Amino acid sequence: MGSKIADWLDERLGWRSVWEAIFLRKIPKVNWLFTLGSATLFVAVNQAITGILLTLYYVPTPDHAYNSVQYITNEVAAGWLIRGLHHWGASAMVVLTVLHMLRVIFLGTYKYPREITWFTGVFLLIIVIGFGFTGYLLPWDQKAYWATTVGTKIASVTPGIGDWILRVMRGGPELSAVTLARFFGVHVWVLPSALMALSGLHLYLVIKIGISEMPGKDD
Amino acid sequence: MNEKEKKDYLAGYKKAKEKGVHFYPDILFKDAVVSLLIFILLAALAYFLGAPLEERANPSDTNYTPKPEWYFLFLFQLLKYFPGELEVIGVIVIPTLAIIFLFLLPVLDRSAKRHYSSRPWIIGITSVLGIGIIFLSIQSIRETPPPAEAGLGDPIAALYAENCASCHGPMITVPEGTNLHLIITQGSHEGGMPAWSGDLTNNEIDALAGFVLSPRGHELFNSNCGECHETAELVSSSPIELKAALNLGSEYPAHSELDIPNWDEVLSAQNRTSLLNFLVAPDGQRLFAINCSACHGRSVAYTGEEAELESLISQGGLHLEMPPWQEKLSSDDLDALARYVSSTDASAEDAELFSQLCSSCHGTLIPQMNDFDLARDKIATGGAHETMPVWGEVLTSEQLDALVSYTMDASEGTPLEVGRDIFSKNCALCHGDFGEGGVNPARPDDVIAPISSAEYLKTRDDHTLFQIIAQGQPNFGMSPFGSAFGGPLDDDQINTIITYMRSWEANPPVEYPPEMTLPDNVDLSGVEIFETLCSQCHRPDGSGIGPVLSDPDFQKNNTDQEIFNTISKGHPNSSMIAWSQILTDDQILQLVKILRNLNNDGSEAGTSGPASFANDVRPLFEEHCTICHGQMGGWNADTSENVINTGNNAPSVIPGDAKNSLLAQKMLGTQSSGGIMPPAGLLAEDQVRIILDWITAGAPDN
Numbered sequence: 001m002g003s004k005i006a007d008w009l010d011e012r013l014g015w016r017s018v019w020e021a022i023f024l025r026k027i028p029k030v031n032w033l034f035t036l037g038s039a040t041l042f043v044a045v046n047q048a049i050t051g052i053l054l055t056l057y058y059v060p061t062p063d064h065a066y067n068s069v070q071y072i073t074n075e076v077a078a079g080w081l082i083r084g085l086h087h088w089g090a091s092a093m094v095v096l097t098v099l100h101m102l103r104v105i106f107l108g109t110y111k112y113p114r115e116i117t118w119f120t121g122v123f124l125l126i127i128v129i130g131f132g133f134t135g136y137l138l139p140w141d142q143k144a145y146w147a148t149t150v151g152t153k154i155a156s157v158t159p160g161i162g163d164w165i166l167r168v169m170r171g172g173p174e175l176s177a178v179t180l181a182r183f184f185g186v187h188v189w190v191l192p193s194a195l196m197a198l199s200g201l202h203l204y205l206v207i208k209i210g211i212s213e214m215p216g217k218d219d
Numbered sequence: 220m221n222e223k224e225k226k227d228y229l230a231g232y233k234k235a236k237e238k239g240v241h242f243y244p245d246i247l248f249k250d251a252v253v254s255l256l257i258f259i260l261l262a263a264l265a266y267f268l269g270a271p272l273e274e275r276a277n278p279s280d281t282n283y284t285p286k287p288e289w290y291f292l293f294l295f296q297l298l299k300y301f302p303g304e305l306e307v308i309g310v311i312v313i314p315t316l317a318i319i320f321l322f323l324l325p326v327l328d329r330s331a332k333r334h335y336s337s338r339p340w341i342i343g344i345t346s347v348l349g350i351g352i353i354f355l356s357i358q359s360i361r362e363t364p365p366p367a368e369a370g371l372g373d374p375i376a377a378l379y380a381e382n383c384a385s386c387h388g389p390m391i392t393v394p395e396g397t398n399l400h401l402i403i404t405q406g407s408h409e410g411g412m413p414a415w416s417g418d419l420t421n422n423e424i425d426a427l428a429g430f431v432l433s434p435r436g437h438e439l440f441n442s443n444c445g446e447c448h449e450t451a452e453l454v455s456s457s458p459i460e461l462k463a464a465l466n467l468g469s470e471y472p473a474h475s476e477l478d479i480p481n482w483d484e485v486l487s488a489q490n491r492t493s494l495l496n497f498l499v500a501p502d503g504q505r506l507f508a509i510n511c512s513a514c515h516g517r518s519v520a521y522t523g524e525e526a527e528l529e530s531l532i533s534q535g536g537l538h539l540e541m542p543p544w545q546e547k548l549s550s551d552d553l554d555a556l557a558r559y560v561s562s563t564d565a566s567a568e569d570a571e572l573f574s575q576l577c578s579s580c581h582g583t584l585i586p587q588m589n590d591f592d593l594a595r596d597k598i599a600t601g602g603a604h605e606t607m608p609v610w611g612e613v614l615t616s617e618q619l620d621a622l623v624s625y626t627m628d629a630s631e632g633t634p635l636e637v638g639r640d641i642f643s644k645n646c647a648l649c650h651g652d653f654g655e656g657g658v659n660p661a662r663p664d665d666v667i668a669p670i671s672s673a674e675y676l677k678t679r680d681d682h683t684l685f686q687i688i689a690q691g692q693p694n695f696g697m698s699p700f701g702s703a704f705g706g707p708l709d710d711d712q713i714n715t716i717i718t719y720m721r722s723w724e725a726n727p728p729v730e731y732p733p734e735m736t737l738p739d740n741v742d743l744s745g746v747e748i749f750e751t752l753c754s755q756c757h758r759p760d761g762s763g764i765g766p767v768l769s770d771p772d773f774q775k776n777n778t779d780q781e782i783f784n785t786i787s788k789g790h791p792n793s794s795m796i797a798w799s800q801i802l803t804d805d806q807i808l809q810l811v812k813i814l815r816n817l818n819n820d821g822s823e824a825g826t827s828g829p830a831s832f833a834n835d836v837r838p839l840f841e842e843h844c845t846i847c848h849g850q851m852g853g854w855n856a857d858t859s860e861n862v863i864n865t866g867n868n869a870p871s872v873i874p875g876d877a878k879n880s881l882l883a884q885k886m887l888g889t890q891s892s893g894g895i896m897p898p899a900g901l902l903a904e905d906q907v908r909i910i911l912d913w914i915t916a917g918a919p920d921n
Contacts, residue, residue, distance in 0.1 A: 023243035025242050027245070034249075035252075042257065046258070046261070073269075081266070084262075084270045088260075092261060105345050111220070111331075118325050132290060141275060149285065151287060154294075174680070175677075176678050212333075213236075215334045217334055217336065
C-alpha cells in the first residue's frame with residue numbers, strides 16, 4: 001500500500017529524483033567540523049520559528065514594546081523558553097557562522113569551483129550581524145536604548161554621508177518610535193527575506209557542487 | 220589555477236566522492252547529533268540564565284553606561300584606540316578593509332594549493348584578525364578606567380582623573396566659547412556623558428570647567444596660590460575681588476601681613492589672564508549668575524548687535540549716554556514712556572513718543588521693566604548703568620565673550636513665556652499646568668497620561684506633536700486646535716506650544732516615582748520622611764507637583780482621613796504611589812500632621828527665636844546686597860553698627876522702628892527716594908520678614 005502511494009506521488013511529483021539528488025548523493029569522507037554549516041542552518045530555522053512566535057505578542061511601539069516583552073517572558077505559556085531560545089540562538093548564530101567561515105578558510109574550501117558559495121557566505125555573515133544589531137533594540141530596555149543610541153552614533157562617523165546614515169537609521173535626528181518601527185521592520189521583513197534568498201542559493205550550490213573533501217598534504 | 224589544475228581537482232574530487240559515504244544517513248546523522256546538542260545547550264541557557272531584560276528604556280537617564288552585545292564589543296573597544304578625528308579609521312576604514320578582505324579571498328588566493336601548510340599568508344592574516352578580535356573583546360570586558368594620575372594635594376586634577384579621565388583621557392580640548400559648566404551639569408545624551416550635577420557640587424563643576432578651559436591657569440594656581448588656598452574656596456568668587464587681589468599684590472588687605480610678591484612683577488599679563496580664566500571659568504551662564512543676576516534677574520532683554528552689547532558690558536558704569544530725561548520732558552511724557560516700557564497695553568501715542576526719543580539708541584528693543592515706578596525713575600534720572608561695574612577692566616576677554624554670547628542667547632527666551640501662556644489657556648485644563656495629566660474631563664472614566672515625561676517627549680518628534688495638537692485626537696476626546704481644522708490656534712502658536720513643551724525636556728516637571736527602598740529596620744520620623752521622600756516631588760513647602768499642600772482650600776476640602784487614604788493608597792491619575800507598601804500607618808499619620816502644619820505658613824516656626832544678625836540677617840545682605848555695595852560703597856553690611864549708620868542717606872536703619880527705616884522701606888517698595896532694593900526685584904517675603912523682625916527687635920548685634 002505504502003509503495004503504491006509512493007509510486008503514485010512519484011509519477012506526479014518526481015520526488016524520487018529529488019530525494020536521490022539531495023539525500024542519496026555521495027559525500028567525501030569528512031570530519032565533525034563539516035557539521036558547522038548545517039548547525040548554522042538549524043539555528044537559523046530555530047530563530048525563524050521562535051521569531052514568528054514572538055511577533056504574535058510583541059508590539060513594536062515605545063509605549064508597549066517593553067511591556068509586551070515582559071508579558072511574553074512572564075505570562076505567555078513557554079514564553080520564557082521561546083524568548084530564551086531566540087536570545088541565545090542569536091549568539092549561537094554569530095558563533096556558528098564565524099566558526100563555519102573559519103573552517104572554510106582553514107581548509108581552503110572557498111577555492112574553485114566554490115567561489116560563488118563563498119561570496120554568498122560573506123553576505124550571509126553581514127546579514128547575521130544586521131540581525132543582531134536590529135534585534136537588540138526591540139526589547140526597549142535600557143541596554144537596548146543606549147546601545148542603539150551609541151551604535152547609530154558610531155555609524156554617523158562615516159565621512160560625508162555620516163549624518164544622512166544616522167537619520168536613515170534613526171528615522172530622524174533622535175532615537176524615537178520611528179527608529180523602533182524601522183528596526184522592527186528590517187528585523188522581521190527585510191533581513192529574513194534576504195537571508196532566505198541567499199541561503200537558498202548557498203544550499204543549492206552546496207548540493208550541486210558537493211562539499212569539499214579534506215585536503216591532503218599535497219593538495 | 221589553470222585549466223589542467225582545474226581538471227585535476229575535479230577528477231580528484233570525483234574519486235574522493237566515490238570513496239565517500241551517502242549524505243543520508245551518514246552525514247545527516249552527524250548533523251542531527253550536533254543540532255540536537257546545540258538545541259539542548261540553547262534550552263539550558265534559556266532555562267538557567269533566561270533572556271535578560273533590564274529596566275524600561277529611560278532616555279533621560281544619562282547615567283547609564285551603554286554596552287553593546289558581546290559580539291560588537293571588539294568594535295567598541297577598537298574605537299577607544301582611535302579618539303577624535305581618527306575615529307573614522309576605527310569605525311569605517313578597518314572594518315571595511317576586513318570585509319573586503321573576506322569578500323575577495325577567492326580572488327586573492329587563486330593557487331591550487333588547499334592544505335594550510337601551503338598557504339601561510341592567508342592562514343596568517345586570518346589568525347591575526349581572529350586573535351585581534353578575541354583580544355579586543357577580552358580587553359573590552361576587563362577594561363577598567365585608567366588609574367588616576369592625580370598629583371598629590373591637587374584636588375582638581377584628582378577630580379578630573381576620578382570622573383572624567385576614563386572617557387576623555389588625560390586632557391580634553393574644547394572649542395573656545397564652549398559652555399562647559401552647562402555640559403558638565405547636564406551631560407550629553409549623544410555621547411553617553413552622564414549629568415554630573417548629582418555627584419559634583421557647583422564649585423567642583425566650576426573648578427573642572429576652569430581646569431579644562433585653562434590648564435595653564437591651573438598650573439599657575441598650584442605653584443603660586445596653592446600653598447594657602449584650596450581651589451574650591453576661590454572658584455567662582457567675584458571676579459572683581461580676584462582681580463583686585465591680583466593687581467594689588469601685597470597691598471591687598473587680606474595679603475598685607477604675608478610675604479606676597481607683586482603679581483604683576485611675577486606673572487606676565489598673559490599668565491594673569493590664564494589664572495583668572497581658571498578661577499572664574501569663561502562660562503557665560505555662570506558669569507551672569509555670579510555677576511549680573513543680583514541686579515538683572517534671570518536674563519536681560521536685548522535685541523541689538525553683539526558688538527554693541529559687548530561695549531555696553533565692558534564700559535559698565537561708564538555707559539552714561541542716556542540723558543536724564545527729566546530735564547527735557549514733561550511729567551506727562553515721562554509717565555507715557557514708563558507706561559510704554561512697563562505694560563503691554565500702552566497706547567499708540569506712547570509708542571510714538573518712544574520711537575521719537577528712545578529708538579535711536581534702544582532700537583526696536585523695549586527695555587522690559589515690570590514696575591512702572593521703577594521705570595519712570597530710570598527714565599527720569601537717565602544713566603541706566605551708573606551703578607554697574609566697569610566690567611571691561613575686570614573680566615578677561617574670554618570671560619567677556621562668554622558673558623556676551625550668553626546674554627544674547629538668554630534674551631531670546633521670550634517664546635517660552637508666550638508658549639506657557641498659550642498652553643495654560645488652551646491645554647492646562649485637561650493636561651494640567653505641568654502636563655502631568657489627570658482625569659479626562661471629556662470622559663470621566665479615562666485618565667490622561669502625562670505629556671511632560673521625558674519618555675513621552677523623547678519618543679515624539681516636533682512634527683508628531685504638531686499633528687496631535689493641530690488635528691486633535693478625537694478618539695480620546697481631544698478636539699482639533701489647529702485653525703486649519705477649525706480650532707483656535709494658528710501654526711505659529713502651535714509651534715510656540717511645542718517649544719514650551721520641549722523646555723520640559725531639560726527639566727521634566729513630571730518624573731516617574733523615584734525608585735525607593737527604605738531599610739526595614741530604620742524607623743524614620745515623619746519629618747525625615749517628608750524631607751527626604753515627599754519633598755522630592757512636593758517641594759519642602761508643599762508647592763511642588765500636584766495640589767499645593769499648604770493651600771487653605773486644599774486643607775479645608777480634605778479631611779485627615781482623606782489625606783491619609785491618598786498617601787496610603789496613592790493617586791490613580793498621577794505618579795503618586797501607594798505609600799502603604801513602604802511606610803507604616805503610624806508614619807503616614809505623622810505625615811498627615813506635618814501636612815496640616817504646612818498651612819501655618821511658618822509663622823510659628825519663623826518666630827521660634829529672635830533673628831540673629833550674624834546667622835540670619837547678614838547672610839541675606841551678603842547674598843543680595845554686597846555684590847554691588849561691597850564694591851561701590853554707599854552702604855556697608857559688615858556689622859550691625861555699619862548697617863545702621865552708613866549709607867548716603869544714613870541712618871539707614873532706625874533700631875526698633877522698621878516702618879521708618881530707609882532700608883526696610885527700600886525692601887518693601889515704600890521708599891520716598893531712589894529705587895527699590897535689590898534692583899532686580901524684592902526679596903522673598905520670609906526673607907524680608909527676618910530683616911524687619913531684626914530691626915523691630917532693636918537691630919541688635921547678636
